[in-house]
Amino acid sequence: MSNGVDNNRRHFLTVATSVVGGIGVAAMAAPFLASLRPSARARLAGAPVEVDVSKMDEGERITLSWRGRPIHVVRRGEDAIERLGEIRDRLRDPDSDSSDQPEYAKNEYRSLKPEYLVMVAVCTHLGCSPSFHPDPADPAMGSDWPGGYFCACHGSRFDLAGRVYRGVPAPTNMDIPPHRFVDDNTLIVGEDAEVA
Amino acid sequence: MQNKSNQGGGTVGDWINDRLPYRQFVEDQLTGYYAPKNFNFWYFFGSLALLVLVIQIVTGIFLTMSYKPSADGAFASVEYIMRDVEWGWLIRYMHSTGASMFFLVVYLHMFRGLMYGSYKKPRELLWIFGMLIYVVLMAEAFFGYLLPWGQMSYWGAQVIISLFSVLPGIGEPLAIWIRGDYLISDVTLNRFFALHVVALPLVLIGLIFFHLVALRQTGSNNPDGIEIKENKGPDGKPVDGIPFHPYYTVKDIVGVGVFLALFFAIVFFAPTFLDLFLKPANFIPADPLQTPEYVPPVWYFTPFYAILAAIPDQVGGVIAMGLAILVLFAMPWIDRHPVKSIRYRSFLYKALLMSFAFGFIVLGYLGLKPATTLYNELALRFTEFYFMFFIISWVYSEPRSRNYYYGAFAIVVALIAVIDLVRDMAGISWIALLVMIAVTAFFLLLPAHTRLNESKPVPERLTS
Structure with a gap:
C-alpha cells in the first residue's frame, strides 16, 4: 500500500478487464470464422443425377458431375471383371476395409x-482426377497392366474397381458414391439403393 | 518564447521538420546507418526484393481495376485485360513475371544468408522474420495463382488444399472451411481474391517492417562475417562501415538497372519463360471434371512438391514437406558454429552447403517432371540429403571426437536404412542406397580422420 494505491485491487481489475476483453474478441471472431464455412446455397447444390x-x-466410360465432382460410370466386360480377382496381391486394400x-x-x-462401376474419379491422394486406361495392352502402363486408372499427378494406380495398388501415394481406394438402378437402363447417382 | 521557424524565418523544410521529424528519420535510417564496407554481389537481393514488392503492388492495383473475381467472369476478364485493355498485357505480364522474380530474388537472398551465416547470433529474429515473409509470400503466390481460373489454377489449388485434408480427424472439415464449399468454386475464388489483394499484402508489409527494424538493430552481416560494431573509431562510427546513403543506395541503383533490364527482357520476349512462369494449361478455362495430364506447381514450389511426392505415404509426405520448410526457421539453433562466413569455414562445410543448394535445384527440377520410377528414387534420395544437411550442420557446430563422428555416421545410415525398409516399394535400389552411404561417409567420417573440417582463422578486420 503506497499513496493510497490498492495493488491487489489494481491487479484484479487489470486481469478482469483483460479476460472480459479477451472473451469479447473471441466471441467477435466466431461469426467471422463461421462465415467462411459453406453457405446455405452451397449446401443445397447436391441433387441426385440420372443417367441412361x-x-x-x-x-x-461416361463422365458426369455430381456435387461438382467427376463421377465415372464404366461398363466392364466379362474378362475385365475376371481380372479383378487375379490382382488381389498387388492391391493395398483389396477388400475396401479402409475405403469409403x-x-x-x-x-x-x-x-x-458387377458390370457397372460408378465411382468418384478423384484420387484419394491429393484430389486429381485420374486418367482412364482400360486396355490391358496399353504400352504406357507396363506389361502386366490389367486395365484401370492412372493418376498423372503423383503416379498412383488403381484397378478397374478403383482399388489402389501398393507402393503408390494414394492411401485408399477411390470413393463410391451412393447410387441405385431405377430399372436395367437407368442409374441414379446420389441416392442409396435399398439393399434386399 | 517561439523558435525561429515559427516566426516565419525558416525554410519550408524547417516548417515541416518541426511537425514531422523527417530529418531525424533520414539520418537514422540512411545517412547515419553504417553498413559494412565490403558488400558484394549477393547483397543486391534485399533491395531488389523491395523493388519487386513495389512492382507487384502497383501492377496488382491496376489489374484489380479490370479483373472480375467470379467463376463465370474471371477467365474472360483476364483475356479482356490481355486483349482489350490498353497496355493491359504489359501490366499483367509484369505481375506474372514479378511473381517468379520475387521468388528468384528471395531464394538468392536466403542463400546469401546461409553462405555468410547471417542467421547466427545476434540475427536470429531477423532470420525468423525473413522466413515468415517467405512463408507468407508462398501463400500470397498460391492465392494469386487461382485467380486466372485456368486449368492449372484450379487443379493446383485442388492439390494444395487437399494437403490439409490429410490431417487426421479435422482434415476434411478444415479443407471444406478453406474452400467454403465441397469443391473449389466461385466461393473459393472470391475469398482467395480477398486474401490475395488485401489481407496478405498487409501482413507482408507488416513483416517487412519488422524485418527492417530488426536489421537496423543488429546491423547487416557481411561476406567476412565480422561484426563491424565491435571496432568503432573515436567518432563512435564503425571503422569498417560506410553510410548506407549515398554509398549503398548508389550501389543498389546499379543492381536495379541490371535487374530491370533482365526483368523486361522476360516481360517482352518470353513472358511464359519456357512455360515455367505461365503454364500452357492455364490458358484453358478451369474444368472441375477434367484434370490436366499433369499438374506440376509453379517452379518456385517444386522443390517442396518433389519432397511431398517422393514419400510413398500420404501423411508422411505432407509431414516431410511441412518439416522441410519449418526446419529452416531453426537454422540459427542448428548451425551454432562460431565462424559465420563460409569464407572461413572448413572445406567440408563448403562442400556440404554447395551440395545442399545443388540438391535443392535438383528437387526443383524433379518436381516439374511426371513421376517415373527413376525420378521417384532420385527425389527420395535428394529429400534424404536435404534433411541430412541439417543433421550434419548440427554435427559440424563444434569440434567432435572421433567416436562422435562414428556414432553420427551410424545413426544417419540407420535412418536411411529404416526408410528403405519401411517404404512400400517394389524393392530397394541398392545402388542408390550405397551412394547415400558413401555421401554420409564423406561428410561424417572424413572429419574423424582428416583435417578437412578445420576452419580457417577469421581476420580482425574486413578484408576488402
Whole structure:
C-alpha cells in the first residue's frame, strides 16, 4: 500500500478487464470464422443425377458431375471383371476395409452390379482426377497392366474397381458414391439403393 | 518564447521538420546507418526484393481495376485485360513475371544468408522474420495463382488444399472451411481474391517492417562475417562501415538497372519463360471434371512438391514437406558454429552447403517432371540429403571426437536404412542406397580422420 494505491485491487481489475476483453474478441471472431464455412446455397447444390446406361458399350466410360465432382460410370466386360480377382496381391486394400463406399458396394467389384462401376474419379491422394486406361495392352502402363486408372499427378494406380495398388501415394481406394438402378437402363447417382 | 521557424524565418523544410521529424528519420535510417564496407554481389537481393514488392503492388492495383473475381467472369476478364485493355498485357505480364522474380530474388537472398551465416547470433529474429515473409509470400503466390481460373489454377489449388485434408480427424472439415464449399468454386475464388489483394499484402508489409527494424538493430552481416560494431573509431562510427546513403543506395541503383533490364527482357520476349512462369494449361478455362495430364506447381514450389511426392505415404509426405520448410526457421539453433562466413569455414562445410543448394535445384527440377520410377528414387534420395544437411550442420557446430563422428555416421545410415525398409516399394535400389552411404561417409567420417573440417582463422578486420 503506497499513496493510497490498492495493488491487489489494481491487479484484479487489470486481469478482469483483460479476460472480459479477451472473451469479447473471441466471441467477435466466431461469426467471422463461421462465415467462411459453406453457405446455405452451397449446401443445397447436391441433387441426385440420372443417367441412361443402355447405350454403353463394354469398356466404355461416361463422365458426369455430381456435387461438382467427376463421377465415372464404366461398363466392364466379362474378362475385365475376371481380372479383378487375379490382382488381389498387388492391391493395398483389396477388400475396401479402409475405403469409403456404401455397404452394398463393399465387394470385389465395388458396385451394385458387377458390370457397372460408378465411382468418384478423384484420387484419394491429393484430389486429381485420374486418367482412364482400360486396355490391358496399353504400352504406357507396363506389361502386366490389367486395365484401370492412372493418376498423372503423383503416379498412383488403381484397378478397374478403383482399388489402389501398393507402393503408390494414394492411401485408399477411390470413393463410391451412393447410387441405385431405377430399372436395367437407368442409374441414379446420389441416392442409396435399398439393399434386399 | 517561439523558435525561429515559427516566426516565419525558416525554410519550408524547417516548417515541416518541426511537425514531422523527417530529418531525424533520414539520418537514422540512411545517412547515419553504417553498413559494412565490403558488400558484394549477393547483397543486391534485399533491395531488389523491395523493388519487386513495389512492382507487384502497383501492377496488382491496376489489374484489380479490370479483373472480375467470379467463376463465370474471371477467365474472360483476364483475356479482356490481355486483349482489350490498353497496355493491359504489359501490366499483367509484369505481375506474372514479378511473381517468379520475387521468388528468384528471395531464394538468392536466403542463400546469401546461409553462405555468410547471417542467421547466427545476434540475427536470429531477423532470420525468423525473413522466413515468415517467405512463408507468407508462398501463400500470397498460391492465392494469386487461382485467380486466372485456368486449368492449372484450379487443379493446383485442388492439390494444395487437399494437403490439409490429410490431417487426421479435422482434415476434411478444415479443407471444406478453406474452400467454403465441397469443391473449389466461385466461393473459393472470391475469398482467395480477398486474401490475395488485401489481407496478405498487409501482413507482408507488416513483416517487412519488422524485418527492417530488426536489421537496423543488429546491423547487416557481411561476406567476412565480422561484426563491424565491435571496432568503432573515436567518432563512435564503425571503422569498417560506410553510410548506407549515398554509398549503398548508389550501389543498389546499379543492381536495379541490371535487374530491370533482365526483368523486361522476360516481360517482352518470353513472358511464359519456357512455360515455367505461365503454364500452357492455364490458358484453358478451369474444368472441375477434367484434370490436366499433369499438374506440376509453379517452379518456385517444386522443390517442396518433389519432397511431398517422393514419400510413398500420404501423411508422411505432407509431414516431410511441412518439416522441410519449418526446419529452416531453426537454422540459427542448428548451425551454432562460431565462424559465420563460409569464407572461413572448413572445406567440408563448403562442400556440404554447395551440395545442399545443388540438391535443392535438383528437387526443383524433379518436381516439374511426371513421376517415373527413376525420378521417384532420385527425389527420395535428394529429400534424404536435404534433411541430412541439417543433421550434419548440427554435427559440424563444434569440434567432435572421433567416436562422435562414428556414432553420427551410424545413426544417419540407420535412418536411411529404416526408410528403405519401411517404404512400400517394389524393392530397394541398392545402388542408390550405397551412394547415400558413401555421401554420409564423406561428410561424417572424413572429419574423424582428416583435417578437412578445420576452419580457417577469421581476420580482425574486413578484408576488402
